[in-house]
Amino acid sequence: MKTIYITSVVAVLISLAVGISEAYYFHNNPTAAKEFNRNHHFEWHFYASWVRVALFTPLVIWNFIVFGGVEIIILTTIMIALPFPWFHDGIYYTFRDILKPGTYPKKWIDFSTTSSAKLSLSAWWRMLLFIIYLGLIPYLLMQYG
16 A cells, blocks of 8 residues: 555656756746757657656556556556646646746646647646546555555
8 A cells, every 4th residue: 555655646746846847947948948859850848758757667667566467557657647747737837937927827727828748738637637546546545555
């Protein structure tokens, strides 16, 4: 049971840390994504996705070692993916607005209209994914707790 809680907490902390670091980075370098795309000949968000995969992979491996089986790999990946937009995007918009008031006036529940991301979810979609995630936790605890 502790492993499920630890995975959830660590995944949320990583999501928050990535969101905060990106908020500071893009506040100080507002054209960084466009420059990255031009200089490296591939999209910044593609690169960022692989960095996130690298950050979350140890959680998947840890749960596989503890519980074993392909099912736990899939469930852990879902546990990481569902709440990620709620925490990452929410903290990103909040910190960007703190750094430059008025940028995202709705803060946590705001939505970017200028993002170059391939997948940009509204606050309602992010919240729905988070609620689904919360619904999965009792199942995981019953199965693996």
